[in-house]
Amino acid sequence: MTALALRAGVHRDVVRRLGLGILEGTWPPGGRLPNEADLCARFQVSRTALREAVRFLAAKGLIEARPRLGMVVRARDSWNLLDPQLLAWQREWGTFDPDLVRSLLEARRVVEPAAAAMAAERATAADLARLEAALLGMVRNLPGDLDACCKADLAFHREILAASRNLVFAQLAGTIGAALEASFRISTELSRSYERTIEAHRDVLEAIRLRDRPAAEARMRALIDVAQADLEPALRELA
């Protein structure tokens, strides 16, 4: 292992332990982090490694330096909740807030139909080919390999955001992807009505291919309604 790879491993580990402590509330918003020496001792790492982790988490909005106080955990609404990495951690660490899951679904209902409409206007032949491939990936892996099916599903939604040719929506692909993955994870225990879902995806693709903006928008909205209906029982349990 190279020195760089070793350092990267240590960095990931310190970021994870410090980040998890904040997300889980060991160090609650508004409170101070322990001082450098204590944290170094606790994590068994060098001051440099700790400081790099601190800078990283500061960049994600979790903590900030305050004069005379040292590092302080910021209020929850200052966290970059849309950061794909932060979303992935929350999923991985089981610290997902049901409010955030609901907000993500609601936001998808606004953003994705608009992106589908833009894609109907702007998608290139290459975009259409990638959407077709994602749809085929869903069909081919059903019902045997749900995992591969979810991956293809995710790719379909990402490709539509990319095909919208709107830089903001393309950037939201990471966030919306993380939201989708969280949905998949939440709803794995449900028998997902995937047949219906695939029909809904096919309808969206057809509208985009026909350059039919209003249909693309309406069908994407219908698709998300199907997903939301699947998710509702699980969300009620979470709440």
Place this chain on the structure above:
Amino acid sequence: MTALALRAGVHRDVVRRLGLGILEGTWPPGGRLPNEADLCARFQVSRTALREAVRFLAAKGLIEARPRLGMVVRARDSWNLLDPQLLAWQREWGTFDPDLVRSLLEARRVVEPAAAAMAAERATAADLARLEAALLGMVRNLPGDLDACCKADLAFHREILAASRNLVFAQLAGTIGAALEASFRISTELSRSYERTIEAHRDVLEAIRLRDRPAAEARMRALIDVAQADLEPALRELA
């Protein structure tokens, strides 16, 4: 000055120089950064200070460690373009991409009307008071203090996103705020039709106060159309 404040100053400076070099293309996407020793010598900083800056910019998606290559500048579409800080830097450093400005306007046209509709349903008395205060701030500072007027304008839009009670939209306040500030800056040379703008803001607030979802949505769309019309000549110049 405390040691922490001094370190924070050095950190900001290294981040700025490294970040600017990447945004301006001194180190283009796909290329390697110079090695640590060279960068430390160039910026006259310690290895620790450099590494902290590197971690910070890695967290913003600008660079990543690659085995055997060291730090590499990531492709432009991996950058966290929606990060408010990254947007602020682009504004400050004059490296704003006209494509991004257009995308931001287009995204505002999707997100803000939806947020206004949600706010019509969910705004509390305190939200309404804050919106009223922001509107008054715009009126009071016109036409003498355009700067204060822009600040109040910004507050109005932020408050609507907050009042939507959607965590994703509330998070986008930073991004949309940065987009608005960029718009203000771009259009300062234009005689902004602020009278008309204020009328449009008042209409949105009235619809939210009356809990009229469709009106709030439609009027916010009309408001953004006014802003866009103001901006078009400047955008044409940028392109």
